[in-house]
Amino acid sequence: MNSYIEQHKNRFLTELIDWLRIPSVSADSKYKDDVRRAANFAKTQLETAGADFVELCETAGNPIVYAEKIIDFKLPTVLVYGHYDVQPADPINLWNSPPFEPVIQKTALHPDGAIFARGACDDKGQVYMHIKALEVMLQTDSLPCNLKIMIEGEEEVGSKNLESFVTAYKDKLKADVILISDTSIIGNDTPSLEVGLRGLSYVEVEVTGPNRDLHSGVYGGGVDNPINVLCQMITSLKDANGHITIPNFYDNVIELTAEQRAELNQAPFDLEAYKKDLGIDDVFGETGYTTIERTGIRPTLDVNGIWGGYIGEGAKTVLPSKAFAKISMRLVPNQTPDEITELFQKHFESIAPKTVKVQVRPHHGGHPAVTPTDSTAFKAASKAFEEAWGKKPVPTRGGGSIPIVALFEKELGLKTVLMGFGLDSDAIHSPNEHYGVFNYLKGIETIGLFYKHYAEMSK
Amino acid sequence: MNSYIEQHKNRFLTELIDWLRIPSVSADSKYKDDVRRAANFAKTQLETAGADFVELCETAGNPIVYAEKIIDFKLPTVLVYGHYDVQPADPINLWNSPPFEPVIQKTALHPDGAIFARGACDDKGQVYMHIKALEVMLQTDSLPCNLKIMIEGEEEVGSKNLESFVTAYKDKLKADVILISDTSIIGNDTPSLEVGLRGLSYVEVEVTGPNRDLHSGVYGGGVDNPINVLCQMITSLKDANGHITIPNFYDNVIELTAEQRAELNQAPFDLEAYKKDLGIDDVFGETGYTTIERTGIRPTLDVNGIWGGYIGEGAKTVLPSKAFAKISMRLVPNQTPDEITELFQKHFESIAPKTVKVQVRPHHGGHPAVTPTDSTAFKAASKAFEEAWGKKPVPTRGGGSIPIVALFEKELGLKTVLMGFGLDSDAIHSPNEHYGVFNYLKGIETIGLFYKHYAEMSK
Missing domain, CATH: 3.30.70.360 (Alpha-Beta Plaits)
Structure with a gap:
């Protein structure tokens, strides 16, 4: 798998950059046509990657891209979720390069370069890793279970039409676990896995x-x-x-126990570095809670x-x-x-x-959500990180919301694994959003390893 | 005089409307050329009206239009001040007609119609009355004293370059009193004269x-x-x-005495009508003061x-x-x-x-300012109102600022008479600013009468 990724990495980047050029801003109706163009782009790329059955599912709003690759009905099935819509780019004047003309530039945290564009990390870049992981596994004959993927176009405006879609497609979406890459890790030297979302x-x-x-x-x-x-x-x-x-x-x-709080606060956190990164002299939040707690469990x-x-x-x-x-x-x-x-x-x-x-x-x-840490899928994700990154990932409580997590649990009875690869400093929802080239390629590798371990551990 | 006004009223309106078409917004540099165009328009109109000596005086910002008509150096001199710049028109979408395409429409308070346009009342409409009063007095051979007029283009952005102009033109601006029409009256059935400005x-x-x-x-x-x-x-x-x-x-x-406050509160004021006009259920302001005091002396x-x-x-x-x-x-x-x-x-x-x-x-x-009520000029203004409107004007303490008033007093040692003709409901600084046709024509008449009484009472 790794040599295939290495060999094709330039194309993997170029394809993503082409997708990022499409300003699929769902909050602003003037981008309506671009939103649909971005959906069609994903459909074509899924077909090219080798998905069996790809369709653009119409909703009352933006279409949902759905695809699947069924190997064997007896094998477990992973359902991947992501979104192709992006946040508005304003304030435009604070971008160092136009938000929809991606450029690769090095930063202190991304010495291998990062792709600067709206949606680079949230979530096109993280979705595209899954499309490329599918290609890699099919080309290297290593897809060990069934894969379904749905990419929606209204996440940034509240996923208004997702619930009716999920209800209508309940049978088609049948799976054993949900896999989402729309969160971040603590750092490239400290991989982590989200276990809760606000x-x-x-x-x-x-x-x-x-x-x-x-x-x-x-x-x-x-x-x-x-x-x-x-x-x-x-x-x-x-x-x-x-x-x-x-x-x-x-x-x-739900108040956490003293023990749970202590465990949560074991995640590496450097308050001085945090303040320095943000350029602030002091943090502020609810009295009696640490910054990790304020941004995670409160x-x-x-x-x-x-x-x-x-x-x-x-x-x-x-x-x-x-x-x-x-x-x-x-x-x-x-x-x-x-x-x-x-x-x-x-x-x-x-x-x-x-x-x-x-x-x-x-x-x-x-809805807020908590994901289990004792499931096969979570353990497989942890093992995949450990193998790809050389370190066991730290479980963290994330601050952001992915409404789909609670929806999937309610409608499909499925738990989610949040395997995100961004950094908090990647400026998602901000000017100069970017996504590390290292994170992108390492993410493709980690996703492949997840499938491998998940299939093995499910036996 | 009155028959001349009656005979030429349509032209008086048309000329003002042409001036209002020029978007002389001083706060926004994109209107720089229009601001100058508005100044030149005033210059031409002053020449046509019969001023002797008209010039566009350059400043570090927008030019000041200056003109004079000297009858006899032994007669008193009135110096008129006004401004040709206007407030920005936004929010544009709340205007019923475009702010720089004037239309005349009837309203409850203006049954004879009102001119709707940015600057209609503040201050182009009120300045243009003075240009027309000059024409009327010259054409009817009734100008009884000397007249000087200066119209600046930066009032809405703080009259930044006025002080150096006034200092430099000190000799030229020599006069006996300042006359300004940039304030309002209580109502068309209740004329009033401002005696204080914040x-x-x-x-x-x-x-x-x-x-x-x-x-x-x-x-x-x-x-x-x-x-x-x-x-x-x-x-x-x-x-x-x-x-x-x-x-x-x-x-x-400076706290007013109980007596001064009592006098101030004698001005007609209907709180229920005030609230109804503004569409609010209650007013709010400093405890212990009436609405008249809150908006006038606090x-x-x-x-x-x-x-x-x-x-x-x-x-x-x-x-x-x-x-x-x-x-x-x-x-x-x-x-x-x-x-x-x-x-x-x-x-x-x-x-x-x-x-x-x-x-x-x-x-x-x-600077805040208070104008005297015992001067010849104030008495002449009061008499002019009484003659034209059939009622003695009520002295009021206005809430707005006209910085020039304090400046004139400091630099030229001159007191000001604030003879404004707008209504508070004319929506100056707001969408749908307008100025009553009745107020415009009655204002021209009142200004003419002011000159008559001022010259007579100065003998």
């Missing part, structure tokens, strides 16, 4: 004061300003200890965007009519997005002063 | 957290979010009583704009690197913009938590 509740709020923009000189001081009010309302959502003040917010949170509330009034060049003395914010909450087991969104909405409406009107519009949500 | 301190703040946008799932909860921090900082700038918390902020504020702090993170369509789970706000404070006698800007900057920097860095960038400022 869920998500995402809302947009609109605060309306006067029915039109006013001159702040004429009305200022006498009429409440919706931006000031929004700031007050946002501020009141957390206390000085970083604790969220929404009533009943923590009711269903729910959060962050403003992802805020806007209102005059935001152009120069000065305009306006007392605006409206102010807006996008606010998201990361959820932990046993919180559910519907419950938390409802608590937020009720609370946010209740704290609005009489001087304004507020609207809360729920966006998508995602 | 000053302005305007700053832009930038809060920086991590050195790049982060994935809120991976980092959320562990790294302080600059939007949340900015909201906290803004919130802390006022207490629950609407009192500004910046240390020493109120030190120099300093304020308003966020004029805020932005940060993802503000596009859909959802993006970003923990942003930066958040920004434009914040302005209205000042009252005896506060000065420099002092207040410095207090703000010092305080804002001091309250920043260790997790972020803040920058405060001062924009322009303006």
Whole structure:
């Protein structure tokens, strides 16, 4: 397998780069055609790699690419999930090279070079490893079990149409385990495997004061300003200890035992290096928890965007009519997005002063999930990492959300193995997103080894 | 005079509309050529109206249009000030007709129609009344004293280059009184004259957290979010009583006597009608003061704009690197913009938590001013209103700032008469700015009467 990868690595990179050129931004309807183009690209590449049966499954939104390679119905089946849609690229002006014109450049953490492009790591780069792993295994005659793969196009906007697809395709999607590469490892010298993911509740709020923009000189001081009010309302959502003040917010949170917390905090973590990497003088989070805990096992509330009034060049003395914010909450087991969104909405409406009107519009949500560490598949993944990277991977609790994990468990009764290969510093969802060339090629190798060990250990 | 106005009113409107078509937005450098075009238009119109000596005076920024009509050096001289630049028109999508394609439409308050366009009231429409009043007086042989007029192009961005112009032109600008139409009256059935104006301190703040946008799932909860921090900082700038918390902020504020406050509150004010007009259920302001006082004699702090993170369509789970706000404070006698800007900057920097860095960038400022009510000019203005509108005007304390008022007093030793004709509901600085056709024509008449009474009462 390794010599095949070595021999074809330039083509493996070129193909991925071609896919990255397609701006498949699902959050912005102006990229609708590009999104479909990206799906068709994946379909063609799966056919070329040797999948038996490849189709573009239509949904109410963007199509889902589905493919399979069935060796023997008696062998176990792995169902791979990934997504071909990407986050919006803005703020564009902070990119060092255009987000959809990939370039390979060396960085301190990626001495072999990294591919800079929107989607390089999240998730096209990580999905494409699976397509190439399929090619490698088929060309070297080493695929030891059945493989199914589904690549959706709405992950970045909440996988709205995935549930109905999974329900409708329940029989077709039958498998023994889910394999997803959409997370990160601690470092290239410290491989790791995610064992928990936070869920998500995402809302947009609109605060309306006067029915039109006013001159702040004429009305200022006498009429409440919706931006000031929004700031007050946002501020009141957390206390000085970083604790969220929404009533009943923590009711269903499963607290870890002291033993579980101690184990979690054994993962290598250098606070000084963390602060230095981010350019901050201090971290902040919920009192009583470490940074690993704050980003892994505790729910959060962050403003992802805020806007209102005059935001152009120069000065305009306006007392605006409206102010807006996008606010998201990361959820932990046993919180559910519907419950938390409802608590937020009720609370946010209740704290609005009489001087304004507020609207809360729920966006998508995602359920938190914990993956088992005692399954055959997890053990096979651990062994694959150990063989490819020379080190046993550290189990970690990730902060991001992959809603599909909870959905798969509910609809298909399947557990997931989160075998991601990105680095936290790869700037996913940020300008200059990138993915290490080393990680990409090593990932293909690790995926191949997973199949080998999984098939062997399943016997 | 009145029959001349009646006879030429359609042309008076058409000429103003042509001027309004020029998007002379001073805050946005892309309109630089249009700003100059608007200046040249004014120059030509002043020449046509019969001014003796018209020039475009270059400054480090936009030119100042200057003109004069000297009848007799022994007669008193009125110096008119106005501005031809306008506020930015955004948010464009809230305009019912394009901001630079003026239309005349009836409204509840303007049954004779109003001109809808950016600058219709602030200040092109109010300046053009003076150009037309000059024409009327010259054509009807009724100009009873000397007239000078200066129209600047940077009022909406802080009149940066006006001071050096005034200093350099000190001799040329010699006059007995300043006349400005850039304020409003209480209503078309309640004429009023401004006797006080608030000053302005305007700053832009930038809060920086991590050195790049982060994935809120991976980092959320562990790294302080600059939007949340900015909201906290803004919130802390006022207490629950609407009192500004910046240390020493109120030190120099001149408190009015109980008698002065009682007089001020005699101006007709209907709180229910005020709330209904603005579409709000309640007003908010500093505890212990009426709405008239809050907007007239008390300093304020308003966020004029805020932005940060993802503000596009859909959802993006970003923990942003930066958040920004434009914040302005209205000042009252005896506060000065420099002092207040410095207090703000010092305080804002001091309250920043260790997790972020803040920058405060001062924009322009303006000194507050009070105009005398016992001068000949004020009495002449009052008489002109009484004659034209059939009612004695109510003296009011206006909320807006016209920095030139304090500048003129300091540099030229001249007092100002604020004879504005707009309505507070004319939506200046807002979408759908308009100016009543009745106000425009009645204003021309009132200005003519001011000259008549001022010359007579000066004898």
